[in-house]
Amino acid sequence: MIIKESGDIDMEFILYEVKGAVGTITINREKALNALNSKVLDELSVTLDAVDLENTRCLILTGAGEKSFVAGADIGEMSTLTKAEGEAFGKKGNDVFRKLENFPIPVIAAVNGFALGGGCEIAMSCDIRICSENAVFGQPEVGLGITPGFGGTQRLARLVSPGMAKQMIYTARNIKADEAYRIGLVNAVYPQEELIPAAEKMAAGIAKNAPIAVRNCKKAINDGLQVDIDQAIVIEEKLFGDCFETEDQRYGMAFFLDKNKEKVKEPFKNC
Numbered sequence: 001m002i003i004k005e006s007g008d009i010d011m012e013f014i015l016y017e018v019k020g021a022v023g024t025i026t027i028n029r030e031k032a033l034n035a036l037n038s039k040v041l042d043e044l045s046v047t048l049d050a051v052d053l054e055n056t057r058c059l060i061l062t063g064a065g066e067k068s069f070v071a072g073a074d075i076g077e078m079s080t081l082t083k084a085e086g087e088a089f090g091k092k093g094n095d096v097f098r099k100l101e102n103f104p105i106p107v108i109a110a111v112n113g114f115a116l117g118g119g120c121e122i123a124m125s126c127d128i129r130i131c132s133e134n135a136v137f138g139q140p141e142v143g144l145g146i147t148p149g150f151g152g153t154q155r156l157a158r159l160v161s162p163g164m165a166k167q168m169i170y171t172a173r174n175i176k177a178d179e180a181y182r183i184g185l186v187n188a189v190y191p192q193e194e195l196i197p198a199a200e201k202m203a204a205g206i207a208k209n210a211p212i213a214v215r216n217c218k219k220a221i222n223d224g225l226q227v228d229i230d231q232a233i234v235i236e237e238k239l240f241g242d243c244f245e246t247e248d249q250r251y252g253m254a255f256f257l258d259k260n261k262e263k264v265k266e267p268f269k270n271c
């Protein structure tokens with residue numbers, strides 16, 4: 001399925017394709033290396049709202065072409081903004097990225113090239129990052145006279161060490177895929193042609209598991225990271241308890257306990 005339009009927004013820059021239980025969002029503005037202007041951000045937001053959460057269990061986010069994932073926020077659009085407009089543009093990006101970060105199902109960023117500024121930031125809003133060998137990460141904003149504005153000062157410091165985040169942000173130096181892997185910014189690096197198959201394989205591995213449990217894991221990790229450990233443990237207890245009495249929990253445990261070695265595991269239902 002490809003969403004061409006939704007509501008009032010004509011989808012010019014986002015492709016959305018579903019294969020089984022996995023949806024792939026492609027930022028499709030190749031001429032500008034998939035840079036994020038307001039329209040791309042609006043379309044991304046509408047696309048997320050349109051995802052069929054009854055049947056979709058994992059998303060992949062990538063960029064069109066073989067050169068760039070996302071080369072940042074659109075510098076042309078930002079170049080004439082006032083202070084108030086700059087703040088509003090930051091909020092627009094942050095609102096969409098929070099929607100992605102809090103999306104009920106996992107999102108894998110398949111970083112297929114440049115992930116600079118807003119590109120690194122959108123990847124960091126995803127649950128998991130994997131990249132191709134030609135990927136380049138960085139927060140070049142201070143070289144443009146601005147701070148990172150779509151969450152980079154916050155998420156980079158949380159994902160890698162604060163010292164490494166500060167080094168990357170203050171120096172505006174880009175890093176290659178191997179260094180991104182070394183500092184824990186990405187989980188794995190693949191040859192370009194293997195990246196999407198690897199993302200699809202990982203997504204299928206997620207999609208085959210009990211969907212309520214996977215969603216609750218995402219919520220437990222995300223919400224727990226925002227509070228102290230005592231509160232975090234309570235968050236986990238509630239989400240753990242929430243899984244019980246579901247068809248998936250009953251079936252998953254009954255399947256394990258059943259000693260019939262011939263049995264074949266049925267797909268989990270969303271219930």
Ligand code: CAA
Pocket residue numbers: 031032033035036071072073074075076093114116117118119121140141144147148149150152
């Ligand atoms: N905004 C707007 N247009 C961009 C863009 C961006 N962030 N990045 C690339 N483009 C456009 C270029 O202007 C160029 O357009 P034209 O063909 O019309 O001239 C086209 O994409 C191809 O780019 P290049 O010719 O520059 O390609 P290259 O291979 O020589 O260089 C690059 C690639 C190193 C990624 C270089 O394009 C670049 O440095 N881009 C900007 C990266 C950047 O600074 N990103 C951070 C933006 S600020 C931000 O994101 C703020 C925030 O936190 C919200």
